[in-house]
Amino acid sequence: MFTIRLISFINRSFFKTAYTVPRIFLLPLIFIVLTLCSTNGYGQMVKDGEDESRLYAQTKQINQFFRRFNGEEDEKGERYYPNNKQYRNVKLRKKYLSILFDENNGGISKDLQVQFAKDVLEKNLFLNFHGGNWFAEVHTIFTMNGKDQPVTLFMELEKHHQGTRWIISKVYADMFEPYFKRDTTKIGQFLHPLSHELAFMNLRKAFNNPDSANHYINKRFRPDHSTLFLYEVKRGNLRFKTVEDMKFHFFQAAGWYFELSLFNRPGYNTGWLISNLVKINTDKDKEILRKHLYYEK
Amino acid sequence: MLNSKFLYTVIASLFITSAVFAQSGADISPKRKQAIDSLALEKVRDLSKYISIIGDKRTPFSEATRVMDRAEELFAPDSEMGVSSINKKEVSYYKVRKYFERLMALNYDRVSIEWYNIFYISDLERQPDGRYVGVVTIYQRFEGTSDDGLKYKDTTKKDITIYVERKKTQIAGRTVEFWDVLLGDIKVTETSA
Amino acid sequence: MMRTIRNSSKLSMIALLVLLMFGGAGCKSKKKAMEAQAAAEKARLEQEAAAQREREAELKRQREAEEEAKRAAEARRETPAQKLDLYFSAIANSGNVNSANSSINEALSLFSSPDTPVLIVIAEENGQKDYDRPTTIRDYMNYLKDTKKNMNKIGNIKFDNTGKITELELIRQ
Incomplete structure (x- = not known):
């Protein structure tokens, strides 16, 4: 179903023929076009039209997701510059917006997709690489004293000197969590309210059992994994091993949140695609969502 | 004698280059960006060609070594290949030279390396030191066959870092400004295409 | 080039002046001697003029040779x-x-x-x-x-x- 839609998308743009041309006639056409478009750069070229058209359809880079979302490139990935008539063309954007979703995701209803696309086009919403309000969630493996430990790094772009760089804005690691667990619904251990008159001599008893140490910390305390992470890395206990995967969270389109994930699978609906879409009605909604994403319960 | 002395000066000055950056904040014009894009793409194609020569079992050892040297010259120092497959998400890291050597030593009797005609070039973004950085994506199909008929096939996506820097050099007493395009780290991902 | 032309015209002016001066002297007793002297002088001047012409021709030949060499070099360079x-x-x-x-x-x-x-x-x-x-x-x-x-x-x-x-x-x- 999706394949047909994408092919007809390419077809309409390239050949300006009817939308309903059967797929069987289109594949050879696409193949011919791709062959004609080829340059003589490589020694040995793969001559496989269908494979290649799949790769054209793939959203190959996050950069391409931005350009497709904004309508800033043609079907082959050639960039449109602002002086080009097609640059950010509404029709072009409409076509792109329809292919930027993970089609296998039942969680994003067709209605919501349509509503999103309509909103984006009506309100002229564009994604801006340097516009902030988007960040990466990178799942990595570190070894802590020789044992593999997953560590999630939240990363953002930051201006620095002559350009920009990615920085770690937050860290979350399961391995740090048990140390901060506490049940505030129970009475638990405490230092009585007249401890000060005894120069807090009861602290000795309080810290006798390390497990209950967090009973003595204020209720609002939020542990900061970044501090622990940096401390352990600097002490040489925590060592980087590998990146497992990553996704991106976007709050740039006003009134919406979407998640971008990589789909490496057969077919035409591959590459960087929207894997989650939420309509945000209030700032409070947004805050709850943000906290959820950052593992701040 | 004097002539060769003069020439040495010219050649020496070729390699003593000093970086000059475009005016702070000034962006590269679209036309210039296109010229740099195609220059970058040319370097990527050269790399593809070199990889095919290195991987080709008919290439004599001495030629393969020379081509490896040339391929290495395309890269910024310390560049690495990060390789992951469909079954194994974990990234394996190789220094570029090591990667070429592994490619040459692969235990197949016949190796075919082909490149898809498709590529994608990102925007050029400025990094803190003033250099520009971009990513070129290309796809490669590999097929290794042993004499006993065993075959291995894969298609990989290669996301290649490119660094672009405006540099100056002296040639025969005059200053020549040029765009230095170097390849950087490469992420190699097996695809199910 | 310009200097050569100027020099040669100066020389012929001097020669003319000398001839006029000698031609104007009316003393007959000295006429023969004068004639012989004038002839010698004329021969000398003619010799000088010829040498001058020779020098000029040589310069011209040199210029032509240089130009030809340049053309040939250019041809070689193509x-x-x-x-x-x-x-x-x-x-x-x-x-x-x-x-x-x-x-x-x-x-x-x-x-x-x-x-x-x-x-x-x-x-x-x-x-x-x-x-x-x-x-x-x-x-x-x-x-x-x-x-x-x-x-x-x-x-x-x-x-x-x-x-x-x-x-x-x-x-x-």
Whole structure:
């Protein structure tokens, strides 16, 4: 179903023929076009039209997701510059917006997709690489004293000197969590309210059992994994091993949140695609969502 | 004698280059960006060609070594290949030279390396030191066959870092400004295409 | 050139003046002696004029020879561009490494050194040329051999006084 839609998308743009041309006639056409478009750069070229058209359809880079979302490139990935008539063309954007979703995701209803696309086009919403309000969630493996430990790094772009760089804005690691667990619904251990008159001599008893140490910390305390992470890395206990995967969270389109994930699978609906879409009605909604994403319960 | 002395000066000055950056904040014009894009793409194609020569079992050892040297010259120092497959998400890291050597030593009797005609070039973004950085994506199909008929096939996506820097050099007493395009780290991902 | 012309006209003016002066002297007793003296003087002047003409002709011959040498050199210089074009395409289209290498060695004889700088123009905007990283002729020809891509047009060529190439500019097409 999706394949047909994408092919007809390419077809309409390239050949300006009817939308309903059967797929069987289109594949050879696409193949011919791709062959004609080829340059003589490589020694040995793969001559496989269908494979290649799949790769054209793939959203190959996050950069391409931005350009497709904004309508800033043609079907082959050639960039449109602002002086080009097609640059950010509404029709072009409409076509792109329809292919930027993970089609296998039942969680994003067709209605919501349509509503999103309509909103984006009506309100002229564009994604801006340097516009902030988007960040990466990178799942990595570190070894802590020789044992593999997953560590999630939240990363953002930051201006620095002559350009920009990615920085770690937050860290979350399961391995740090048990140390901060506490049940505030129970009475638990405490230092009585007249401890000060005894120069807090009861602290000795309080810290006798390390497990209950967090009973003595204020209720609002939020542990900061970044501090622990940096401390352990600097002490040489925590060592980087590998990146497992990553996704991106976007709050740039006003009134919406979407998640971008990589789909490496057969077919035409591959590459960087929207894997989650939420309509945000209030700032409070947004805050709850943000906290959820950052593992701040 | 004097002539060769003069020439040495010219050649020496070729390699003593000093970086000059475009005016702070000034962006590269679209036309210039296109010229740099195609220059970058040319370097990527050269790399593809070199990889095919290195991987080709008919290439004599001495030629393969020379081509490896040339391929290495395309890269910024310390560049690495990060390789992951469909079954194994974990990234394996190789220094570029090591990667070429592994490619040459692969235990197949016949190796075919082909490149898809498709590529994608990102925007050029400025990094803190003033250099520009971009990513070129290309796809490669590999097929290794042993004499006993065993075959291995894969298609990989290669996301290649490119660094672009405006540099100056002296040639025969005059200053020549040029765009230095170097390849950087490469992420190699097996695809199910 | 200008000075020579001025000098020669000055000389003939002097000669004329001398002739008039001697012609104006009416003393008959001294006439014969005077005539002999005048003839000698005339011969001397004629000799000088002839020498002058000779010098002028020599200068002209030199100028012509220089111009011809320049033209010949220019003609010779057209050939290297064509030769280079042929070599480059032979190297890029060569079927095997050995024949490519022998073309490279032949072509190198046109250059003052294998390290002769090669500049590649990738774009030109408002008269300002954008270059690729400079390379040397040896590296460039090996590049042609490896990549089999001959995509640059021959641009400016600089020569030394023995006619060898000291700098080559190529233009990406």
